[in-house]
Amino acid sequence: MIVTLPPDLIAKFEKALSRAGTREIGGVLVGEHVADEEFRVVDLSVQHSGGTDSCFVRHPEKHRRFMRRFFRRTGTDYARFNYLGEWHSHPLYLAVPSATDLTQMQLIVEEGANAPLFAVLLIVRLDGSERIELSATAFAPGSVPIQIEIGIQPRPDDDPTIPAPWITWRWSRPDWWRKKDVNRRKD
Numbered sequence: 001m002i003v004t005l006p007p008d009l010i011a012k013f014e015k016a017l018s019r020a021g022t023r024e025i026g027g028v029l030v031g032e033h034v035a036d037e038e039f040r041v042v043d044l045s046v047q048h049s050g051g052t053d054s055c056f057v058r059h060p061e062k063h064r065r066f067m068r069r070f071f072r073r074t075g076t077d078y079a080r081f082n083y084l085g086e087w088h089s090h091p092l093y094l095a096v097p098s099a100t101d102l103t104q105m106q107l108i109v110e111e112g113a114n115a116p117l118f119a120v121l122l123i124v125r126l127d128g129s130e131r132i133e134l135s136a137t138a139f140a141p142g143s144v145p146i147q148i149e150i151g152i153q154p155r156p157d158d159d160p161t162i163p164a165p166w167i168t169w170r171w172s173r174p175d176w177w178r179k180k181d182v183n184r185r186k187d
């Protein structure tokens with residue numbers, strides 16, 4: 001299995017990690033199924049709370065809105081675009097999963113009727129020169145976790161997963177409130 005990330009998400013990781021300092025942060029990864037055993041991370045959520053210098057606890061309620069927006073953007077094409085996994089940082093430790101990380105991720109893929117068929121865990125950190133280090137591990141029910149290959153690849157030109165820019169406009173009548181305000185004194 002190979003997982004690719006676009007450069008803009010690497011920059012998003014770097015910004016979030018720099019802001020968090022020595023506190024662990026994390027979130028959810030969503031991706032696109034590109035080909036057999038090939039997935040592309042297309043977006044990620046960032047949860048700044050819930051972490052200490054040696055622990056991160058993801059709070060699912062903080063990521064529901066992110067997931068709803070992602071599925072709306074991708075036309076609810078669950079076969080192509082879906083939950084890919086989790087990520088969190090190890091700012092003071094190596095960018096490899098801890099025993100707790102391995103146990104928690106295995107529970108995600110084995111627990112309940114809504115468990116995913118597999119999940120990826122990215123562990124990220126900034127090294128001493130503020131460059132990103134990361135590792136990726138795949139989990140599947142009844143299988144041992146396996147380290148997987150990570151690639152950096154630009155987004156395709158026709159990427160449907162890029163969020164639409166915010167639309168801003170100016171109100172064309174800046175004095176509209178004056179005409180409606182009956183309590184305003186007339187000078």
